[in-house]
Amino acid sequence: MPNIAGKAFAMNLITPIERWQAAFNKIQFWAIRQPILSFSLRGLVTLSMIHYARWAIVQPTEWPRLDESQPKEKLHYAYQLFFSNFNGSWAQYVDSFSVAIPSGLNLLWFRNVGWPKAVPEQPFHRYVEHNEVWTSHYYSAYPMAASNDVKSAQRVKQALTSFASRTKDMEAAAFEQAYNELLNELQADLSQMAPTPIVSLANAAVEERMRQDAEAGDEQDSGRAPAMMGGSHAE
Amino acid sequence: MSTPGSPVTLDLHDIQGNIVKAYSRYDYSHARYVLFEITDGQAGRGFIATLAERVTTSAPWGRGSTEERPESTLNVALTFAGLRMLGLPQASLLTFSPEFATGMRGRGAILGDDGPSGPERWDPVWRKPHRIHVLITINGVSRDAIETAYAFVTDITGRYRAGVRCLTGHRDPEGRNDMPYQAASAIEIDGKPTPKEHFGYTDGIGNPYFKGTGEHPENVLGGGKVTRRDATTRAGWEPLETGEFLLGYKDEAQEFPEAPMPPLLGRNGTYMVYRKLHQNVGSFNRYLDAVGTEYPGGKEALAAKFAGRWRNGAPVTTFPTEAEAEAFAQQWMAAKLKIQQTPKGPAREEAKAAFAQLNAKFVAFDYSKDLPGAGCPVGAHIRRTNPRGSLEFGEAFAFDTRGALTNRRRILRRGLPYGSVVDPQDDTGEHGIVFMALGANIRRQFEFVQQQWVNYGNDFRLGNDRDPIIGNHGTTPEGKGDGRMTIEAEPGGGRPPFLCGGMPRFVETRGGEYFFVPSITALRLIGEGMVDPT
Numbered sequence: 028m029p030n031i032a033g034k035a036f037a038m039n040l041i042t043p044i045e046r047w048q049a050a051f052n053k054i055q056f057w058a059i060r061q062p063i064l065s066f067s068l069r070g071l072v073t074l075s076m077i078h079y080a081r082w083a084i085v086q087p088t089e090w091p092r093l094d095e096s097q098p099k100e101k102l103h104y105a106y107q108l109f110f111s112n113f114n115g116s117w118a119q120y121v122d123s124f125s126v127a128i129p130s131g132l133n134l135l136w137f138r139n140v141g142w143p144k145a146v147p148e149q150p151f152h153r154y155v156e157h158n159e160v161w162t163s164h165y166y167s168a169y170p171m172a173a174s175n176d177v178k179s180a181q182r183v184k185q186a187l188t189s190f191a192s193r194t195k196d197m198e199a200a201a202f203e204q205a206y207n208e209l210l211n212e213l214q215a216d217l218s219q220m221a222p223t224p225i226v227s228l229a230n231a232a233v234e235e236r237m238r239q240d241a242e243a244g245d246e247q248d249s250g251r252a253p254a255m256m257g258g259s260h261a262e
Numbered sequence: 263m264s265t266p267g268s269p270v271t272l273d274l275h276d277i278q279g280n281i282v283k284a285y286s287r288y289d290y291s292h293a294r295y296v297l298f299e300i301t302d303g304q305a306g307r308g309f310i311a312t313l314a315e316r317v318t319t320s321a322p323w324g325r326g327s328t329e330e331r332p333e334s335t336l337n338v339a340l341t342f343a344g345l346r347m348l349g350l351p352q353a354s355l356l357t358f359s360p361e362f363a364t365g366m367r368g369r370g371a372i373l374g375d376d377g378p379s380g381p382e383r384w385d386p387v388w389r390k391p392h393r394i395h396v397l398i399t400i401n402g403v404s405r406d407a408i409e410t411a412y413a414f415v416t417d418i419t420g421r422y423r424a425g426v427r428c429l430t431g432h433r434d435p436e437g438r439n440d441m442p443y444q445a446a447s448a449i450e451i452d453g454k455p456t457p458k459e460h461f462g463y464t465d466g467i468g469n470p471y472f473k474g475t476g477e478h479p480e481n482v483l484g485g486g487k488v489t490r491r492d493a494t495t496r497a498g499w500e501p502l503e504t505g506e507f508l509l510g511y512k513d514e515a516q517e518f519p520e521a522p523m524p525p526l527l528g529r530n531g532t533y534m535v536y537r538k539l540h541q542n543v544g545s546f547n548r549y550l551d552a553v554g555t556e557y558p559g560g561k562e563a564l565a566a567k568f569a570g571r572w573r574n575g576a577p578v579t580t581f582p583t584e585a586e587a588e589a590f591a592q593q594w595m596a597a598k599l600k601i602q603q604t605p606k607g608p609a610r611e612e613a614k615a616a617f618a619q620l621n622a623k624f625v626a627f628d629y630s631k632d633l634p635g636a637g638c639p640v641g642a643h644i645r646r647t648n649p650r651g652s653l654e655f656g657e658a659f660a661f662d663t664r665g666a667l668t669n670r671r672r673i674l675r676r677g678l679p680y681g682s683v684v685d686p687q688d689d690t691g692e693h694g695i696v697f698m699a700l701g702a703n704i705r706r707q708f709e710f711v712q713q714q715w716v717n718y719g720n721d722f723r724l725g726n727d728r729d730p731i732i733g734n735h736g737t738t739p740e741g742k743g744d745g746r747m748t749i750e751a752e753p754g755g756g757r758p759p760f761l762c763g764g765m766p767r768f769v770e771t772r773g774g775e776y777f778f779v780p781s782i783t784a785l786r787l788i789g790e791g792m793v794d795p796t
Contacts, residue, residue, distance in 0.1 A: 034720075073660040075723060114720055122706070125515065127666040147517035175723045210758035214750050215634070217761065218725030224718045225371050228364075 030162045031230055033170025034223040035078060036120065038111045039160040041085075043104035048138040049084045052107060055135070056082050070128035076120065078112040078174040082135065107139055114173040116226045125151050171220050179216035186213055270474035270504045270511060274320040276530045276781045280337045280399060281508065281700055282320035282475055284466065286678055290335060290401035291448035291455035292408050293678050295536075295696060296415060297387055298396040300347040302425025303791075306395070307348055309422040311789025313338050313398070314782055316414065322476055333407035336415070337399045338785060339534050339777035341365065344395030348788050353795045357523040361705045362533055362776045367391050369776075372709055374717040374734035379771035385538065386439055387431030388773030394429065397536065397777055412443070433772075435681045435692040444538065446678040446696045457575075459679050460541045460693045461731070461768075462565070464575035467624050468648060470672040472502040474511075480618055484625025487514075487665040488651035490658070493628035507674055508532050509702055514669050519702040522778075523795040527788075530781030535699040535708045537774035538680070539732075542689040546731075546768045557749075557760055559584070564762075567749045568730040570642030579638035580627050594620050628652065635750035640722050643731045646715045648672070653721060667721070673707050674700040694772065704776055724748070735767045743767065 030037055044052065058064055071077060087102035113120045124132055129145035136142045143150035169177065190209050194202050210217075225231040274282065285293075300306035318335035340348070342363045346355060361369055367381050367388075375381070381389055388394070398415055402408035419428050432441040448455035459465040471477060471485030486499040493499070505513030509521040510529030521528030554561025562584050566572045570579070576587035597617040604610040629645060629652040632638055638645050645652065651664040661667070676699075681692035701707035714720070717734050719727040727746055728735060735745030745765025751757040780788065787793050 069657050069660040070662075073655055073657045075655075076720065115714070118706070119710070119714070122670065123667060126663075126670060127661040130662050146515055148515035149517055149520070173720045173725075175720055176725055179723070179725070204756065207758040208756045211751055211753065211756060214748060214753070214759035215640075215723060217748055217759070218719055218723075218727045219746055221726035224374075224713050228369070228371060231371055 029165040030117075031226050032165040032167035034114050034173045034176075035112050035165075035167050036115065036117060036226065037162040037165050038109075038113070038117070038120070039162065040107075040109040040111075040155060040158050041160055042107045042109070042136065042142075042154075042158045043140040044084070044107050044138055045140070046086070046105045049086070049105035049107070052082075052135070052138055053084050056084075070131055074123055074127060075175050076114040076123065076173070078114070080109070080111040080113075083108045083110075104140065107136070114175075114223075121152060121155055122148065171222055173223075176220050179218070182216050183213055272320070272474040272476070272504065272508070272511075273530060274322065274476060276783055277320040277508065278337050278531075278779050278781070279318035279320050279335055280401075280676055280698075281532055281674065281779060282477075284469060284674075284676055285335055285401040286448060286457070286466065286676075288323075288331070289403055289455075291678070292402045292405055293446040293696070294400045294402075294408050294412055295444040295446065296398045296400070296412075296442065297394050297429040298398070298419070299393045299427045299429050300344060300395045300425060301427065303347060303349040305422040305425025306344075307789050307791050309418065309426045309789075310338070310340075310348065310396070310785055312418050312421070314785035314789055317782060317785065319782060320476070333404070334400055334402035334411040336411055337779070339397040339399070339536075339779045340788075341391070341394050341397075341775055341777055343392055345778065345788070347395050349791055350788065350793050351795065354523055354527060354793050357521075357795065358778065359520065359533070359704060361709060362778060364776075365391050366535065366537075366775045369709065372713050373771075374713065375771045376734065377736065378767060379734060383770065384773040385431060385433045385444075387429050388538070388775065389431075391775060394775055396426075397775075433692055444680065444696060446680040449679050449682070459695050460543050460681075460683055461546050462573045463569055463571065464573065465679075465695075466675060467571070467575050468644065469675060470502055470507065471499075472507050473504045475501075480622070483622045484627070487663075487669045488628055490664055493630065493650070494622075494626050498626070498628070502669060502672060506670065506672060506702055506707075507700060513702060521702075524793070527780070527784050527793055527795075529783075531784055532700050532702055532779050533704050534777040534779050535697075535704060535774065536777060537697045537699075538694065538772040539697050540692075540694040540770045540772045542766070542768050542770065543683050543693060544685070544687045544689040545766050547686050549765060549768075553762060564749075567639050567642060568747070570638045570644035575624055577624065577627055577638065577644070578642070579629060579632045580623060582637050590620075590623065630656075634753045635748075636752040639747065639749050641719060641724050641727055641730065641747050643729050646719075646722065646729050647711055649715075649722070655723075671707055671711055671715070672701070673711065676700065694769075700779065730762070730765060730768075732769045733765075733767075735765050737766070 059068060071080060085106045085108055087105060090100065092099065125145045125148045132145040141154065143154050145151050186209060190205065194205050197205060316336055317338055318332065321329045323329050323331040342358060342365065370381065400408055400411045402411060419426055428442050430440045430442045432444045433439045434441045434445065449458045450456065457464050457466055469485060471482045482499045482501050483496060484499065486501045489498055489500055491497040503514045504511035505519045509519055509531050510525065513519050550561050550565055554564045557564040562573065566578045571577055572581065572584065572587040574587060574591045576590050581587040581590055597620050600613045601610060601617055604613045628650040629638060633652065633656045649668050651668060653667040654660050654664055677696045679695050681694060683693050684691055699708045716729040716732055719725050730745065730747045733745060735743050738744050742764045743766030747762040749760040749762065751759045
């Protein structure tokens with residue numbers, strides 16, 4: 028399923044909330060982004076599997092319509108949109124949230140309709156499953172990179188660029204010292220990067236079939252590549 | 263019914279003994295593991311009903327107990343295929359966990375059982391999972407005790423031969439591959455059983471402590487879950503919730519774990535993973551010899567950094583040098599000896615207390631003063647498989663509880679080494695460990711640890727690096743191992759970390775399966791054909 032791309036998993040959660048309650052949540056979303064309250068997000072930041080997380084309130088009138096001809100929906104509730112990209116499986120992510128930052132989750136969702144609380148876990152799982160919107164299309168430019176890998180790569184690149192210019196004319200002994208210091212500074216960023224462990228048996232099976240189909244397709248296409256260029260979409 | 267924080271009383275007479283007791287700690291240093299196929303449900307149920315009367319329970323032995331310690335123990339576990347052959351209704355079968363129903367072989371891609379760990383390399387008996395239905399584990403204080411218990415099992419197998427067959431196909435050290443059982447026993451040094459495994463490490467030190475186990479309350483030190491207090495003290499630890507390890511009790515998420523129906527079928531039972539793991543002793547020794555000459559601390563220090571413990575068991579985060587680890591081991595031995603030499607009375611109690619205090623140092627620690635890994639590397643085996651609260655990465659109070667990402671990933675480890683090392687430079691031959699992991703949820707506990715913490719490193723911010731010792735290292739196109747590990751230096755000291763590369767796979771899977779360990783009541787229900795979830 029397109030929920031997965033490379034090492035990343037996309038989750039969209041849309042949960043109903045009374046309109047007057049949504050106003051409180053909007054204030055809350057603003058408040059926790061203020062530096063003085065940012066400690067409340069430390070748990071999220073420490074959960075280094077997370078690439079990105081965003082909360083927003085969508086008012087009943089704010090839902091996009093593809094076209095004027097699409098009838099307007101009459102919605103009773105406002106909706107809280109939670110959008111996140113993370114590394115690992117759905118269960119790993121949802122479980123980590125539930126055990127690590129249940130009070131934070133309760134704070135962000137307790138005004139939502141049907142919120143069961145982050146603990147116990149089984150009702151929480153069911154709530155997330157019930158309100159999750161499957162991703163239709165998902166693309167990762169760096170399929171081998173987890174968010175930790177991206178952060179490490181950035182640190183390594185920055186440190187190495189500065190090291191290269193700094194040590195250009197160094198004597199051998201001084202260079203060795205500087206190099207060892209560089210390694211020491213970067214010691215937490217030197218792990219190897221490779222494809223993701225499989226997220227699920229089902230996903231691995233789909234990936235394998237797609238790979239086989241692609242190979243079979245390559246063999247077939249090699250004889251009639253020009254026909255493909257003609258745009259088979261029109262047929 | 264239990265509420266979080268409240269004490270739990272277990273019905274120990276209904277729980278199989280291998281769940282609560284690590285037999286090898288009670289001098290049961292020999293074991294025999296036997297597999298059975300059931301071809302007829304009625305005979306199979308008779309077999310199970312008869313076994314149920316002989317199964318060793320968790321009832322306490324010795325002082326203050328009516329139970330005598332037996333010469334041998336006997337425990338029974340069933341596979342999904344076995345439960346079906348025994349006639350469990352479909353409505354019950356569907357309530358077991360999906361990973362248990364799939365079985366270990368089917369979950370191989372998650373466990374990393376590839377290449378030399380692949381099923382085609384397994385002992386013949388493990389290659390036909392649809393025929394594996396019942397596992398009987400026998401532990402004994404002597405070889406004679408094992409033989410007696412085995413004779414009992416053979417006898418009742420004969421009685422139910424119309425529909426029960428002992429499966430052959432275990433390999434043995436003589437090169438046969440059609441043995442009717444897997445033998446295992448503690449490695450003996452000078453004729454005495456030891457807690458060593460074939461790489462030379464002391465094994466089985468850390469095991470989870472949960473509410474109601476009946477173990478000595480002091481064992482919560484290092485065995486429970488970390489609090490925000492000092493991990494070297496009693497206040498630094500709390501017992502884990504029972505439901506992490508036993509079905510029918512509240513777990514760490516303050517709910518009853520998902521369990522088979524009817525409730526009596528699941529309650530007091532649990533799931534068990536059995537893995538026969540071959541150890542490439544020659545490769546391991548050669549790697550230590552070669553890289554140990556380059557590593558500043560030498561070969562033993564390198565071995566300690568891999569495991570997170572010196573080979574004598576002393577945690578490397580607490581005892582950073584070999585000399586300190588040695589001194590500690592000697593102190594420990596002396597304290598142990600002193601108990602035996604002190605006459606009964608207050609003096610002996612004092613000696614016991616002194617020993618307990620030393621003994622706690624094996625487990626009562628965390629990594630809060632060692633976050634960058636200059637003592638115990640972040641990727642060391644024991645730090646990966648039990649991070650002891652270090653996944654908060656020093657951000658105190660980032661999570662509601664410090665052990666949040668650890669507490670639901672714990673497993674009870676059981677098992678013993680098998681075979682013997684004839685030539686320490688040789689990988690081939692029969693030597694390894696029969697590893698058993700018990701827990702209420704195979705996916706969340708064992709499989710997660712195996713896939714995410716052993717064969718991957720992102721949770722530790724270690725990319726795709728694997729566990730140095732048990733990780734499923736691959737092979738480069740040049741035929742070298744592709745395993746890597748960073749051994750961190752003191753940050754800011756200007757010393758470089760030590761980078762290990764070219765690690766081959768030191769441990770390979772040779773078989774295994776997922777089992778359900780029913781309570782005595784459940785065994786009787788199954789044996790009498792009375793399971794009905796309606």
